[in-house]
Amino acid sequence: MEHSKRLFVVLFAAYLCSAQLVQSQNTAREMLLRNKCICPCAHPNAGKQYRVPDKRLNWFDAAAYCNAIGMSLVTIKNADDGQRLYDATGRTLRSSSYWIGANMLTTNYHLQWELNGQETFYEPWADGEPSKRQGYCVYMKPLYPSEKTWFSDDCLTERNFICEF
Secondary structure, X not given: OHHHHXXXXXXXXXXXXXXXXHHOOOOHHHHHHOOOOOOOOOOXXXXXXXXXXXXXEOHHHHHHHHHHOOOEEOOOOOHXXXXXXXXXXXXXXXXXXXXXXXXXXXXXXXXXXXXXXXXXXXXXXXXXXXXOOOOOEEEEOOOOOOOOOEEEEOOXXXXXXXXXX
16 A cells, blocks of 8 residues: 555656646756756665656756656666666667766766765766866766766757666
């Protein structure tokens, strides 16, 4: 029963978030910066589940899209998370680049997950990354799980993205 209630709350929140996103005149970035439509989507029982939508969006719209469906942009907090993502998505992720939840959009310029302020400690940057500019978002090119595959870019660039629950 408790699981059903929790699922109902998450689905209802996702519905409200998606309705607000559709009806609002605000941009996705403005909504995220005001902490609207940020849903706590940890799945306590079964670990992470992933979805790779067939869309190319900028980082802000990708985060809003994931939140609207009750998910969030993927977080990769350690090498095990990276391996699980690689194992779960198979060949899907081997041919393109994908936004992940990491970014440097706060005023203190620390790399964090989405806009919740939780700093990243596992950062498998590709050689020469991150670039020295501030205010960037992170994407990955997951060729193999043991490679350093994180890259920084302008958050308004459209890319594929990965949602997680």
